[in-house]
Amino acid sequence: SYSSAESSGQGYQYGTAYQTPTEYIEATIEPAEATLGLGEKVNLTCRVKGAQQYTVTWTKYAHDTSLPNYARQQGNSILLAPTNDSPPEQMYLQCSVQVPGQQQPILAYAPVTVRGNDELIKKKKKRRS
Secondary structure, eight states: OHHHHHHHHHHHHHHHHOOSGGGGOEEEEESSOEEEETTOOEEEEEEEESOSSOEEEEEESSSSOOOOTTEEEETTEEEEOOOTTSOOEEEEEEEEEEOTTOSSOEEEEEEEEEEOOHHHHHHHHHHHO
């Protein structure tokens, strides 16, 4: 009986450490990661739990945070539609959730891989020779 009382006591302490409701705000990205080829489309959505009002901003998690030209934010989602001219790349997309009254945004990250179009590359090489 002592051990169960002790564990419930810990739970109570844990609960009181988080008095402000803003601590419960969570951001997750669905799907958690994406791989797509040129000419394909993927939609990533930033899901926010625990906040009624918030602003979602999508950026690239890199030195240059600007999104690729084939990426378009739509509400809380971002649509990726690389064309045949798009460079293959591996990147992290960052969803930043700004909540009124919160100094720090809540962040979530998703790895995205844009595969090169092997078929096109092969055709180009054949033409060159």
